[in-house]
Amino acid sequence: MQDTLSQTDILGGGEFLIKPTPSTDQTFIPEEINEDQRMIKETVHDFLHQEILPNIDRIEAQEEGLSANLLERMAELGLLGTHMPEAYGGMQLDTNTNTLICDVLGPAAAFTVSYAAHTGIGMLPILYFGTEAQKSKYLPGLINGELKASYCLTEPSSGSDALAAKTRADLSEDGKDYIINGQKMWISNAGFADLFIVFAQVDGDKFTGFIVEKGAKGMTLGAEEKKLGIKGSSTRQVFFEQVKVPVENVLGEIGKGHLIAFNALNIGRFKLCALCVGGAKQSAATAVRYANERVQFKQPISNFGAIQHKLAEQAVQIFASESALYRVSHLLQEKNRSLMEGGLSFAEAKLKAAEEYAIECALLKVSGSEVLDYVVDETLQVHGGMGYSEEGTAARAYRDSRINRIYEGTNEINRMLSIDMLFRRAMKGQLDIVGPAWEVQKELSSMPGFEQPEGAYAAEKKAVKDFKKAVLMTAGAAAKMQMDGKLNLKDEQEIIMNVSDMLLDTLVAESMLMRVEKLSGMDNREHPQEIYDAMLKVFITDATARLHKNGTDALVSFAEGDLLRTMLMGLKRFTKYMPANVKQARRAIAARLIEANDYCF
Structure with a gap:
């Protein structure tokens, strides 16, 4: 099997689990935005800081007409139709640019709900499933702000x-x-x-x-x-x-109607991740600034290791989730392009692309919402008693974040959906999980190799490759038990949740690896490569431990005897990564944040 995929072999939905890590040209990273995207980013940033954030208290009080008026002012800039066809007044921008817009709008607090409900689940059902008469009647008004959805x-x-x-x-x-x-x-x-x-x-x-x-x-x-x-x-x-x-x-x-509801939610979940990542960056920046200005024991609390750990871990988790977000954004974009070149309309292509990557969208929703929850919690903790006060922003961000794990399908539902869709595609022959799972089973009966990986990021590439084997072994064994009538996974949600968390860590780890490796080849990166490497090492170190724990919990739930012993040995083999000095890595990451007095990644 080839070590990397060629540029033309764009992964299908769920295939990240069974295919080798793609080359870095198959991902998009925020550090490579072009000039047009930079201008749009600045436009959205200016609107956020000039129109939304100064009016947050008025928005919170639900001042009559304010949110609707803000949507209309966004429409004047074209920002309600960036994802809509030009035929109805939209800008028809690419997926990566639309992802960037949601990312920048992430700090807009409750207004993100008004924006996302209007542009997402309010507009997309008409774009996807409306008749031409319905599209012509309603989409122009929704795009120019005359109508709110x-x-x-x-x-x-x-x-x-x-x-x-x-x-x-x-x-x-x-x-x-x-x-x-x-x-x-x-x-x-x-x-x-x-x-x-x-x-x-x-x-x-x-x-x-x-x-x-x-x-x-x-x-x-x-x-x-x-x-x-x-x-x-x-x-x-x-x-x-x-x-x-x-x-x-x-x-x-x-x-x-279920086709409308579920397909609108696919992209809704994806966009929710983008908004959560953007909101997490703002919250992390708040934590850094407060840690620098708060003096205790005659020095800023940012000097203390416990605080530096929090700041660095916020950055690691945000950077990791963001890496997966933009990777999937690029997959959606490439699928859109391919389908349109094949003759589908703009709307049909967007719908099919969202269906294709429904597994990834479900996982991203979990990732983004849980990263944001972690970040706002630690930001409040860094603020101490002031974080509990409504005078600052930490308390509001803490409260606002909590809904993200509930709507667009609860995180529990999305975890179960990701595995259910994976198995369904396998049963339909759309995704060959059986072959790779069988290869893993055969590997378990052979002696492990002792050669050390060589080359740039070789250890990380091997870790990600082994993560996939751990997921395939665990999921494959559970599926085999079900086929043999010894297990009913519908009654074993805990096992599904374990496997889903393993799948999520694998997607995020691989996406982060691709981003860091791509950054290593760029001359205009903002930080020394060692900082990006440090973030990658911290994440993979922790992901290795999580995969081992989740795999163990799943396996002992349904296997026993020699089978269990064999698979636990296999799991141990597939969750090995050279221990890294994560304390020093986090201190180096925190030092960059503290110096910048901002979230700077």
Whole structure:
């Protein structure tokens, strides 16, 4: 097997697990943005710092009309249609640029919810599944800010189990309208939305999407919810009582609403990771600045090792998740390009690309949201008592972050989805997991080699290669047990969670390795290569320990006797990485942050 993939062999969804580490030209890293992307980044940065952040307190108080007005001002800059076709007034920018925009907007606190709900789950269902008449009618207004969008999926009795919705739609006697009755909850943007993407059961059992306009008779809103965080976002219940919706406002096919809901969520999860990464950078910068200015025992607390550990670990986790984010962004972009060259429309290509990388999008959602939660928690800790005060930003960021592990599918659901989709693709023959898993099993019966890896990043490349073997061995053994009737993975969610965490660490570690190796060949990098190397070593050291723990927990849950002993020995073999002085590595990373007085990576 070749050591690296050629430039033309772009990985398909989930293939990162079974294919060699690609060459670095198959990833995009933020350090290589071009001049056009830099200009767009600066435009978004200026809007964030001139229009959003100075008004955060007003946004938090839900000042009437403010968030809607900010969306309109974003539209004037073209920022609501960067991901939309030019035919409807959009800018049709590439995926990497759109990822960069979300990244820069990450610090916008609760306003990120208004923006993401409008541009993502509010607009994409129409782009993906709307008729030409629906696209022509609604997309231009959504792009120019005249219309604001909302997405009505969740109900009191159906959250993660969206298809259990009870909202009902029945065809009127004259066949011109559907009559909708029901209730939706936790609806973002509901307070100012002009357009609602609504899901209901046609005839009680055909889950279907509809486009419902503001002012429809019988549609009413509940009061603004009192929430733990994201207080500045509008979140209301939406009630439907004999609401007439013209038949031409059916979105997609009757009974195929699940395709709309799930495909809109794929990109929603991806964008959520980008927003979380951007927010984490801002929070980490806050921690660095406070650590430099807070004096205790006659010196800044940034001088202390315990604080330096926190600052460095924030940077390592952000850098790692960001590496995976932009790698998958590039995969989505290349898939879009390939599909359009093959004859698909812009919308069809975006939909198919999102479907292709649904596994990666689910994993990224978990990564970004959990990294942000770690970062805001440690930022608050660095601030000490001041972090607990609402006078600064640490407390609000701490509260705002918590929702990210819940919406767009809980992190538990996304972990299980990633493995479920992996197995489903394998069963359909779309992804050959059996062959690589069998190769790993054969390797277990052979003597391990003792040769030392050579070359740049050889130890890290071997570690990532072995991570894949550990996942394949563990997942393959569980799947074999299920096929033999000795295990029902539907009842073993803990095992699935273990394997998903192993899969996530593998994706992130490989993505970080590709980024660091690519940086080593760049002359214009901002920091000495040793700093990037230090971050990589810290992450792989910790990931090695996590993979061993998760693999062990999974294996002892279903295997025993000689089989268990063999696989545990194999797991030990596949989770070896030369111990690094992570204390010194973190101190070097922290020194760069402290000197910059900012998050500087």
